[in-house]
Amino acid sequence: MGEVVGITAATIILGFSTLWVTVVMFALAYAFGYALTVGPLMQEGVSLPTAARDAFYSETPSITVMEVTAIGTDLLLAGGARWTEPLFWTALFFSLTVGFAAAYPVNALLIGFGVKEGMGSPAEMDGRAGGGRTKGGEAGSD
Known part of the structure; x- marks a missing residue:
């Protein structure tokens, strides 16, 4: 979400150079990522x-x-593309997919080491922190 807002605002609205678009995308990705964790906590x-x-x-x-x-993938594929070109949006979509695939094992490790919690099924949540799940990943019982 931060990347899409960042690239849209920095490229289309503000007309920033590639360097500043990258900085804005990076900053907003962190801001959105942290906000999506801080809010629920x-x-x-x-x-x-x-x-x-x-x-x-x-x-x-x-x-x-x-x-x-x-961002590395996006710059590699479409670093010079203008926002009006299909390559710009196709590369953005592809780069976000590559980024998600790269971050997935990192998140799995963080969950495995207990640094972050996995997401439970909303149907199984009982209102307790952690989605009503125990460390073993099974729904807690009352």
């Missing part, structure tokens, strides 16, 4: 400083891998 009653620290530790590795991979 605060809804669960976690304080802002604690939620921000948790987001930093749990999201930074995967966001970094995704952004380096996605």
Whole structure:
């Protein structure tokens, strides 16, 4: 989400150079990634400083891998393309897919090491932090 907003704002609206488009995309990817973690934690009653620290530790590795991979792929494929060219949007879509694929194992490792929690099925959630799941991944019982 941050990348799409960043590339749209920096390229189409502001007309930035490739370097500044990259900086804006990177910054907004982190901002959106952290916000999507901090918000739900605060809804669960976690304080802002604690939620921000948790987001930093749990999201930074995967966001970094995704952004380096996605932006690198995008620059490699369409670094000079204009936003009016199909190559621009096709490369963006492809690069986000590559970034997601690169970040997936990082997220799996972070979940495996207990740094972040996996997402449970909404039907199985009972309102407790962690989606009503135990460390073993099975739904908790009352």
